[in-house]
Amino acid sequence: MGTVSDMLEWPARRRDAHRLADEDLMLLLRDRDARALAVLYDRHGGPAYSLAYRIVGDRQVAEDVTQEAFVSVWRTGSTYRAARGSVRSWILAIVRNRAIDALRRAAARVPLGYDDDRAMEAEPSADETDRDALRRDDARTVRGALNDLPRDQAQVIGLAYFGGFTHSEIAGLLGLPLGTIKGRMRLGLEKLRDSMDDVIA
Amino acid sequence: MSAHDHRPWSDELAAYALGALEPHEAAAVEGHLVDCARCRAELARLAPAVERLPASVAPADPPRELRRRIMDAVEADAAGAPETSPPRRPPALRRRERPAWRSRPALGLALAATLALGFLGGAALRGGDGAPQRTTVRAQALTPAPVRAALVGGDGSWRLEVARLPPLPAGRVYEAWIRSARGLAPSTLFVLSRDGRARVPLPDGLRAGEEVLVTREPAGGSATPSSPPLLRVRA
Numbered sequence: 266m267g268t269v270s271d272m273l274e275w276p277a278r279r280r281d282a283h284r285l286a287d288e289d290l291m292l293l294l295r296d297r298d299a300r301a302l303a304v305l306y307d308r309h310g311g312p313a314y315s316l317a318y319r320i321v322g323d324r325q326v327a328e329d330v331t332q333e334a335f336v337s338v339w340r341t342g343s344t345y346r347a348a349r350g351s352v353r354s355w356i357l358a359i360v361r362n363r364a365i366d367a368l369r370r371a372a373a374r375v376p377l378g379y380d381d382d383r384a385m386e387a388e389p390s391a392d393e394t395d396r397d398a399l400r401r402d403d404a405r406t407v408r409g410a411l412n413d414l415p416r417d418q419a420q421v422i423g424l425a426y427f428g429g430f431t432h433s434e435i436a437g438l439l440g441l442p443l444g445t446i447k448g449r450m451r452l453g454l455e456k457l458r459d460s461m462d463d464v465i466a
Numbered sequence: 467m468s469a470h471d472h473r474p475w476s477d478e479l480a481a482y483a484l485g486a487l488e489p490h491e492a493a494a495v496e497g498h499l500v501d502c503a504r505c506r507a508e509l510a511r512l513a514p515a516v517e518r519l520p521a522s523v524a525p526a527d528p529p530r531e532l533r534r535r536i537m538d539a540v541e542a543d544a545a546g547a548p549e550t551s552p553p554r555r556p557p558a559l560r561r562r563e564r565p566a567w568r569s570r571p572a573l574g575l576a577l578a579a580t581l582a583l584g585f586l587g588g589a590a591l592r593g594g595d596g597a598p599q600r601t602t603v604r605a606q607a608l609t610p611a612p613v614r615a616a617l618v619g620g621d622g623s624w625r626l627e628v629a630r631l632p633p634l635p636a637g638r639v640y641e642a643w644i645r646s647a648r649g650l651a652p653s654t655l656f657v658l659s660r661d662g663r664a665r666v667p668l669p670d671g672l673r674a675g676e677e678v679l680v681t682r683e684p685a686g687g688s689a690t691p692s693s694p695p696l697l698r699v700r701a
Contacts, residue, residue, distance in 0.1 A: 306537075340543065457518070
Protein backbone atom coordinates (compact mmCIF):
# COMPACT_ATOMS: atom_id res chain seq x y z
CA MET A 266 0.00 0.00 0.00
CA GLY A 267 1.22 3.42 -0.79
CA THR A 268 3.89 2.48 -3.27
CA VAL A 269 4.09 4.22 -6.58
CA SER A 270 2.80 1.26 -8.53
CA ASP A 271 -0.14 0.75 -6.18
CA MET A 272 -1.39 4.20 -6.96
CA LEU A 273 -1.30 3.84 -10.69
CA GLU A 274 -4.57 3.22 -12.37
CA TRP A 275 -3.21 3.18 -15.88
CA PRO A 276 -0.14 1.02 -16.45
CA ALA A 277 0.20 2.51 -19.92
CA ARG A 278 0.57 5.95 -18.39
CA ARG A 279 3.26 4.71 -16.08
CA ARG A 280 5.19 3.23 -18.94
CA ASP A 281 4.93 6.45 -20.92
CA ALA A 282 5.35 9.02 -18.20
CA HIS A 283 8.90 9.78 -19.29
CA ARG A 284 7.66 10.62 -22.76
CA LEU A 285 5.00 13.08 -21.65
CA ALA A 286 5.42 16.83 -21.89
CA ASP A 287 5.62 18.70 -18.61
CA GLU A 288 2.12 20.11 -19.01
CA ASP A 289 0.74 16.60 -19.43
CA LEU A 290 2.63 15.42 -16.38
CA MET A 291 0.84 18.15 -14.44
CA LEU A 292 -2.44 16.52 -15.43
CA LEU A 293 -1.17 13.18 -14.09
CA LEU A 294 -0.07 14.96 -10.93
CA ARG A 295 -3.61 16.22 -10.42
CA ASP A 296 -4.69 12.60 -10.47
CA ARG A 297 -2.24 12.01 -7.60
CA ASP A 298 0.10 9.99 -9.77
CA ALA A 299 3.43 10.00 -7.95
CA ARG A 300 5.20 8.78 -11.07
CA ALA A 301 4.58 12.19 -12.63
CA LEU A 302 6.38 13.83 -9.72
CA ALA A 303 9.32 11.46 -10.18
CA VAL A 304 9.62 12.42 -13.84
CA LEU A 305 9.34 16.12 -13.00
CA TYR A 306 12.14 15.64 -10.49
CA ASP A 307 14.26 13.82 -13.06
CA ARG A 308 13.83 16.72 -15.45
CA HIS A 309 14.02 19.70 -13.14
CA GLY A 310 15.60 18.42 -9.92
CA GLY A 311 19.11 19.35 -11.08
CA PRO A 312 18.31 22.99 -11.90
CA ALA A 313 16.13 23.16 -8.77
CA TYR A 314 18.95 21.94 -6.53
CA SER A 315 21.47 24.17 -8.31
CA LEU A 316 19.30 27.23 -7.75
CA ALA A 317 18.71 26.31 -4.12
CA TYR A 318 22.43 25.79 -3.58
CA ARG A 319 23.22 29.07 -5.31
CA ILE A 320 20.88 30.92 -2.94
CA VAL A 321 21.57 29.22 0.39
CA GLY A 322 25.24 28.29 -0.18
CA ASP A 323 24.97 25.08 1.82
CA ARG A 324 24.46 21.61 0.42
CA GLN A 325 22.32 20.24 3.24
CA VAL A 326 20.04 23.24 3.28
CA ALA A 327 19.82 23.11 -0.51
CA GLU A 328 18.70 19.47 -0.27
CA ASP A 329 16.04 20.35 2.28
CA VAL A 330 14.84 23.28 0.20
CA THR A 331 14.64 21.06 -2.89
CA GLN A 332 12.71 18.43 -0.98
CA GLU A 333 10.26 20.99 0.44
CA ALA A 334 9.77 22.47 -3.01
CA PHE A 335 9.00 19.17 -4.72
CA VAL A 336 6.62 18.09 -1.97
CA SER A 337 4.93 21.45 -2.51
CA VAL A 338 4.79 20.77 -6.25
CA TRP A 339 3.12 17.47 -5.43
CA ARG A 340 0.56 19.03 -3.12
CA THR A 341 -0.25 22.14 -5.11
CA GLY A 342 0.15 20.87 -8.66
CA SER A 343 -3.53 21.54 -9.33
CA THR A 344 -2.90 25.28 -8.87
CA TYR A 345 -0.46 25.41 -11.77
CA ARG A 346 -1.81 27.48 -14.65
CA ALA A 347 -0.22 26.76 -17.99
CA ALA A 348 -1.21 30.19 -19.30
CA ARG A 349 1.06 31.83 -16.76
CA GLY A 350 4.34 30.18 -17.63
CA SER A 351 6.26 26.96 -18.09
CA VAL A 352 6.27 24.16 -15.55
CA ARG A 353 9.99 24.65 -15.00
CA SER A 354 9.55 28.35 -14.26
CA TRP A 355 6.75 27.49 -11.86
CA ILE A 356 8.87 24.90 -10.04
CA LEU A 357 11.91 27.17 -9.90
CA ALA A 358 9.81 30.02 -8.51
CA ILE A 359 8.74 27.69 -5.69
CA VAL A 360 12.36 26.68 -5.11
CA ARG A 361 13.48 30.30 -5.04
CA ASN A 362 10.81 31.24 -2.50
CA ARG A 363 11.63 28.27 -0.28
CA ALA A 364 15.34 29.04 -0.49
CA ILE A 365 14.78 32.67 0.48
CA ASP A 366 12.61 31.45 3.37
CA ALA A 367 15.47 29.20 4.47
CA LEU A 368 17.83 32.17 4.37
CA ARG A 369 15.41 34.10 6.51
CA ARG A 370 15.19 31.31 9.08
CA ALA A 371 18.96 31.04 9.19
CA ALA A 372 19.46 34.80 9.34
CA ALA A 373 17.20 34.96 12.36
CA ARG A 374 19.77 32.84 14.20
CA VAL A 375 23.12 33.72 12.73
CA PRO A 376 24.20 37.28 12.20
CA LEU A 377 27.31 37.12 10.05
CA GLY A 378 29.07 39.13 7.42
CA TYR A 379 27.47 39.13 4.02
CA ASP A 380 29.67 38.85 0.99
CA ASP A 381 27.78 40.79 -1.61
CA ASP A 382 29.95 39.58 -4.47
CA ARG A 383 28.64 36.09 -3.91
CA ALA A 384 25.14 37.28 -4.55
CA MET A 385 25.79 38.29 -8.11
CA GLU A 386 28.41 36.00 -9.47
CA ALA A 387 27.56 32.63 -10.86
CA GLU A 388 30.66 31.01 -9.51
CA PRO A 389 32.12 28.17 -11.54
CA SER A 390 31.48 25.01 -9.62
CA ALA A 391 33.92 22.18 -9.13
CA ASP A 392 31.24 19.63 -9.88
CA GLU A 393 30.32 21.07 -13.23
CA THR A 394 30.54 18.22 -15.71
CA ASP A 395 30.17 17.72 -19.43
CA ARG A 396 27.13 15.61 -18.80
CA ASP A 397 24.58 18.30 -19.42
CA ALA A 398 25.97 20.24 -22.32
CA LEU A 399 22.67 21.74 -23.27
CA ARG A 400 22.05 23.14 -19.86
CA ARG A 401 25.56 24.52 -19.79
CA ASP A 402 25.07 26.22 -23.14
CA ASP A 403 21.90 27.78 -21.82
CA ALA A 404 23.74 28.80 -18.69
CA ARG A 405 26.53 30.29 -20.78
CA THR A 406 24.05 32.32 -22.78
CA VAL A 407 22.31 33.71 -19.73
CA ARG A 408 25.56 34.17 -17.84
CA GLY A 409 26.97 35.95 -20.88
CA ALA A 410 23.97 38.24 -20.91
CA LEU A 411 24.43 38.89 -17.21
CA ASN A 412 28.13 39.54 -17.69
CA ASP A 413 27.37 41.99 -20.47
CA LEU A 414 25.28 44.05 -18.10
CA PRO A 415 26.90 47.02 -16.46
CA ARG A 416 28.20 45.77 -13.14
CA ASP A 417 25.95 48.01 -11.08
CA GLN A 418 22.85 46.59 -12.80
CA ALA A 419 23.95 42.95 -12.49
CA GLN A 420 24.71 43.62 -8.84
CA VAL A 421 21.26 44.84 -7.86
CA ILE A 422 19.57 42.06 -9.84
CA GLY A 423 21.74 39.44 -8.15
CA LEU A 424 21.19 40.87 -4.68
CA ALA A 425 17.43 40.86 -5.21
CA TYR A 426 16.98 37.52 -6.93
CA PHE A 427 19.70 35.37 -5.39
CA GLY A 428 20.21 37.31 -2.16
CA GLY A 429 16.54 37.82 -1.39
CA PHE A 430 17.05 41.45 -0.45
CA THR A 431 14.34 44.03 -0.91
CA HIS A 432 15.11 47.18 -2.86
CA SER A 433 15.28 49.21 0.34
CA GLU A 434 17.70 46.73 1.90
CA ILE A 435 19.85 46.96 -1.22
CA ALA A 436 19.72 50.74 -1.07
CA GLY A 437 20.94 50.48 2.51
CA LEU A 438 23.69 48.00 1.61
CA LEU A 439 25.01 50.10 -1.24
CA GLY A 440 24.31 53.49 0.29
CA LEU A 441 22.29 54.64 -2.73
CA PRO A 442 18.83 56.17 -3.14
CA LEU A 443 15.90 53.83 -3.65
CA GLY A 444 15.10 55.30 -7.03
CA THR A 445 18.59 54.50 -8.25
CA ILE A 446 18.26 50.88 -7.19
CA LYS A 447 14.89 50.40 -8.87
CA GLY A 448 16.08 52.20 -12.00
CA ARG A 449 19.07 49.85 -12.24
CA MET A 450 16.81 46.85 -11.80
CA ARG A 451 14.62 48.02 -14.65
CA LEU A 452 17.50 48.86 -17.01
CA GLY A 453 19.17 45.53 -16.24
CA LEU A 454 16.05 43.45 -16.78
CA GLU A 455 15.27 45.28 -20.01
CA LYS A 456 18.78 44.58 -21.30
CA LEU A 457 18.58 40.95 -20.27
CA ARG A 458 15.29 40.59 -22.04
CA ASP A 459 16.61 42.28 -25.18
CA SER A 460 19.70 40.08 -25.27
CA MET A 461 17.50 37.00 -24.96
CA ASP A 462 15.41 38.23 -27.86
CA ASP A 463 18.62 38.48 -29.87
CA VAL A 464 19.56 34.91 -29.06
CA ILE A 465 16.15 33.65 -30.10
CA ALA A 466 16.24 35.68 -33.33
CA MET B 467 -1.32 58.37 -19.63
CA SER B 468 1.98 59.65 -21.00
CA ALA B 469 5.22 57.72 -21.03
CA HIS B 470 6.63 60.19 -18.55
CA ASP B 471 3.85 59.50 -16.07
CA HIS B 472 4.53 55.81 -16.33
CA ARG B 473 8.26 55.78 -15.62
CA PRO B 474 7.79 55.32 -11.85
CA TRP B 475 5.58 52.31 -12.50
CA SER B 476 8.18 50.81 -14.84
CA ASP B 477 10.78 50.96 -12.10
CA GLU B 478 8.30 49.55 -9.63
CA LEU B 479 7.43 46.67 -11.97
CA ALA B 480 11.06 45.62 -12.34
CA ALA B 481 11.49 45.48 -8.57
CA TYR B 482 8.18 43.61 -8.36
CA ALA B 483 9.24 41.07 -10.98
CA LEU B 484 12.43 40.44 -9.00
CA GLY B 485 10.44 39.89 -5.80
CA ALA B 486 12.24 42.89 -4.27
CA LEU B 487 9.30 44.95 -3.03
CA GLU B 488 7.97 45.13 0.49
CA PRO B 489 4.56 43.47 0.79
CA HIS B 490 2.62 46.74 0.94
CA GLU B 491 4.47 48.03 -2.13
CA ALA B 492 3.78 44.80 -3.99
CA ALA B 493 0.11 45.13 -3.08
CA ALA B 494 0.08 48.64 -4.56
CA VAL B 495 1.60 47.35 -7.79
CA GLU B 496 -0.96 44.57 -7.93
CA GLY B 497 -3.75 47.07 -7.39
CA HIS B 498 -2.45 49.15 -10.27
CA LEU B 499 -2.08 46.10 -12.52
CA VAL B 500 -5.77 45.38 -12.21
CA ASP B 501 -6.59 48.62 -14.02
CA CYS B 502 -3.58 49.06 -16.27
CA ALA B 503 -3.26 46.86 -19.34
CA ARG B 504 -0.06 48.67 -20.26
CA CYS B 505 1.67 47.71 -17.04
CA ARG B 506 0.41 44.14 -17.33
CA ALA B 507 2.01 43.99 -20.74
CA GLU B 508 5.22 45.53 -19.41
CA LEU B 509 5.37 43.00 -16.59
CA ALA B 510 4.75 40.18 -19.05
CA ARG B 511 7.76 41.45 -21.03
CA LEU B 512 10.03 41.62 -17.97
CA ALA B 513 9.02 38.27 -16.51
CA PRO B 514 10.96 36.08 -18.98
CA ALA B 515 14.20 37.87 -18.05
CA VAL B 516 13.62 36.98 -14.40
CA GLU B 517 12.62 33.44 -15.31
CA ARG B 518 15.91 32.95 -17.11
CA LEU B 519 18.03 33.97 -14.11
CA PRO B 520 18.13 30.43 -12.64
CA ALA B 521 19.75 29.28 -15.88
CA SER B 522 22.80 31.42 -15.04
CA VAL B 523 23.52 29.32 -11.98
CA ALA B 524 26.45 26.93 -12.08
CA PRO B 525 25.08 23.38 -12.17
CA ALA B 526 25.42 21.48 -8.92
CA ASP B 527 24.52 17.80 -8.69
CA PRO B 528 22.04 16.81 -6.02
CA PRO B 529 23.01 13.65 -4.14
CA ARG B 530 21.41 10.53 -5.55
CA GLU B 531 19.53 9.75 -2.33
CA LEU B 532 17.66 13.06 -2.51
CA ARG B 533 15.35 11.60 -5.15
CA ARG B 534 14.54 8.71 -2.83
CA ARG B 535 13.88 11.07 0.09
CA ILE B 536 11.53 13.18 -1.99
CA MET B 537 9.63 10.19 -3.36
CA ASP B 538 9.33 8.72 0.15
CA ALA B 539 7.85 12.00 1.38
CA VAL B 540 5.48 12.16 -1.57
CA GLU B 541 4.31 8.58 -1.17
CA ALA B 542 3.80 9.11 2.55
CA ASP B 543 1.79 12.21 1.72
CA ALA B 544 -0.26 10.30 -0.83
CA ALA B 545 -0.97 7.63 1.78
CA GLY B 546 -1.98 10.28 4.30
CA ALA B 547 0.89 9.52 6.65
CA PRO B 548 3.22 12.10 8.14
CA GLU B 549 6.34 12.74 6.12
CA THR B 550 8.93 10.08 6.76
CA SER B 551 11.92 12.33 6.41
CA PRO B 552 11.05 15.86 7.40
CA PRO B 553 13.65 18.37 6.35
CA ARG B 554 16.44 18.69 8.84
CA ARG B 555 16.83 21.87 10.76
CA PRO B 556 19.04 24.01 8.57
CA PRO B 557 22.53 24.61 9.91
CA ALA B 558 24.04 28.04 10.17
CA LEU B 559 24.49 29.89 6.93
CA ARG B 560 27.07 32.44 6.02
CA ARG B 561 24.75 35.36 5.81
CA ARG B 562 24.39 38.76 7.26
CA GLU B 563 21.54 39.38 9.61
CA ARG B 564 18.67 40.94 7.84
CA PRO B 565 15.76 42.99 9.07
CA ALA B 566 12.44 41.55 10.06
CA TRP B 567 11.12 39.52 7.20
CA ARG B 568 7.64 39.17 6.10
CA SER B 569 6.18 36.80 3.66
CA ARG B 570 6.67 38.41 0.32
CA PRO B 571 4.91 38.06 -2.96
CA ALA B 572 6.16 34.96 -4.62
CA LEU B 573 8.58 36.37 -7.11
CA GLY B 574 5.88 38.53 -8.56
CA LEU B 575 6.23 36.82 -11.90
CA ALA B 576 3.25 38.12 -13.80
CA LEU B 577 1.12 37.09 -10.89
CA ALA B 578 2.35 33.61 -11.73
CA ALA B 579 2.82 32.86 -8.11
CA THR B 580 -0.80 33.10 -7.16
CA LEU B 581 -0.69 29.76 -5.49
CA ALA B 582 -2.01 29.43 -2.06
CA LEU B 583 0.25 27.13 -0.13
CA GLY B 584 -2.44 26.29 2.31
CA PHE B 585 -0.30 23.97 4.36
CA LEU B 586 2.03 26.85 5.15
CA GLY B 587 -0.58 28.81 6.94
CA GLY B 588 -0.58 27.66 10.51
CA ALA B 589 -2.86 30.20 12.06
CA ALA B 590 -6.08 30.61 10.20
CA LEU B 591 -9.21 31.99 11.74
CA ARG B 592 -8.51 32.83 15.28
CA GLY B 593 -11.85 33.94 16.69
CA GLY B 594 -10.74 37.38 17.79
CA ASP B 595 -7.91 38.49 15.56
CA GLY B 596 -5.07 39.63 17.80
CA ALA B 597 -3.44 42.06 15.40
CA PRO B 598 -5.14 45.40 15.98
CA GLN B 599 -4.35 47.07 12.65
CA ARG B 600 -5.80 44.22 10.61
CA THR B 601 -9.43 44.03 9.60
CA THR B 602 -11.25 40.73 9.61
CA VAL B 603 -14.51 40.26 7.75
CA ARG B 604 -16.28 36.99 8.23
CA ALA B 605 -17.56 35.21 5.14
CA GLN B 606 -21.08 34.04 4.51
CA ALA B 607 -21.41 30.32 3.80
CA LEU B 608 -23.57 29.53 0.78
CA THR B 609 -23.64 25.80 1.36
CA PRO B 610 -24.85 23.55 4.18
CA ALA B 611 -21.23 22.54 4.84
CA PRO B 612 -19.77 24.05 8.03
CA VAL B 613 -17.58 26.49 6.12
CA ARG B 614 -15.63 29.07 8.04
CA ALA B 615 -13.75 31.78 6.20
CA ALA B 616 -12.77 35.37 6.60
CA LEU B 617 -11.11 38.17 4.72
CA VAL B 618 -8.11 39.47 6.60
CA GLY B 619 -6.29 42.60 5.59
CA GLY B 620 -6.28 46.32 5.15
CA ASP B 621 -4.13 48.85 3.30
CA GLY B 622 -5.20 47.37 0.00
CA SER B 623 -3.64 44.01 0.81
CA TRP B 624 -6.09 41.23 1.57
CA ARG B 625 -6.06 37.51 1.96
CA LEU B 626 -8.79 34.98 2.47
CA GLU B 627 -8.40 32.56 5.37
CA VAL B 628 -10.41 29.42 5.08
CA ALA B 629 -11.21 26.59 7.43
CA ARG B 630 -13.50 23.58 7.12
CA LEU B 631 -14.16 23.65 3.41
CA PRO B 632 -15.18 20.22 2.16
CA PRO B 633 -12.24 18.13 0.88
CA LEU B 634 -11.66 18.36 -2.85
CA PRO B 635 -12.30 15.42 -5.12
CA ALA B 636 -9.35 14.41 -7.31
CA GLY B 637 -8.77 16.75 -10.20
CA ARG B 638 -10.55 19.68 -8.58
CA VAL B 639 -9.24 22.85 -7.06
CA TYR B 640 -10.77 25.77 -5.20
CA GLU B 641 -10.85 29.04 -7.09
CA ALA B 642 -11.31 32.48 -5.55
CA TRP B 643 -13.12 35.10 -7.63
CA ILE B 644 -13.42 38.84 -7.23
CA ARG B 645 -16.77 40.40 -8.11
CA SER B 646 -16.56 44.10 -8.89
CA ALA B 647 -18.65 46.55 -10.87
CA ARG B 648 -16.85 45.21 -13.94
CA GLY B 649 -17.97 41.66 -13.35
CA LEU B 650 -16.46 38.47 -12.00
CA ALA B 651 -12.71 37.98 -12.39
CA PRO B 652 -10.74 34.83 -11.54
CA SER B 653 -8.21 35.32 -8.76
CA THR B 654 -6.30 32.66 -6.82
CA LEU B 655 -6.41 28.88 -7.12
CA PHE B 656 -5.89 26.98 -3.90
CA VAL B 657 -6.01 23.60 -2.25
CA LEU B 658 -6.41 22.79 1.43
CA SER B 659 -3.77 21.73 3.88
CA ARG B 660 -4.25 18.42 5.57
CA ASP B 661 -6.08 20.11 8.45
CA GLY B 662 -8.57 21.57 5.99
CA ARG B 663 -7.28 25.13 6.11
CA ALA B 664 -5.90 27.50 3.52
CA ARG B 665 -4.44 30.96 3.46
CA VAL B 666 -5.29 32.47 0.12
CA PRO B 667 -3.46 35.58 -1.08
CA LEU B 668 -5.52 37.89 -3.26
CA PRO B 669 -2.80 39.55 -5.32
CA ASP B 670 -5.20 41.14 -7.78
CA GLY B 671 -6.23 43.64 -5.12
CA LEU B 672 -9.59 44.33 -3.58
CA ARG B 673 -11.59 47.50 -3.19
CA ALA B 674 -14.30 48.41 -0.73
CA GLY B 675 -17.60 46.91 -1.78
CA GLU B 676 -16.05 44.20 -3.93
CA GLU B 677 -16.85 40.61 -3.11
CA VAL B 678 -14.74 37.49 -2.94
CA LEU B 679 -16.41 34.23 -3.93
CA VAL B 680 -15.05 30.69 -3.84
CA THR B 681 -16.09 27.89 -6.16
CA ARG B 682 -14.86 24.40 -6.91
CA GLU B 683 -13.30 24.14 -10.37
CA PRO B 684 -11.43 21.65 -12.50
CA ALA B 685 -7.68 21.57 -11.78
CA GLY B 686 -5.94 24.45 -13.50
CA GLY B 687 -8.85 26.76 -12.80
CA SER B 688 -11.62 28.17 -14.96
CA ALA B 689 -12.12 31.51 -16.66
CA THR B 690 -15.74 31.56 -15.55
CA PRO B 691 -17.23 29.66 -12.64
CA SER B 692 -18.52 26.18 -13.42
CA SER B 693 -20.11 25.50 -10.02
CA PRO B 694 -22.15 27.50 -7.52
CA PRO B 695 -20.18 29.55 -4.99
CA LEU B 696 -19.52 27.99 -1.58
CA LEU B 697 -18.93 31.22 0.27
CA ARG B 698 -19.09 34.96 -0.19
CA VAL B 699 -17.47 37.84 1.63
CA ARG B 700 -17.59 41.57 0.94
CA ALA B 701 -14.54 43.79 1.47
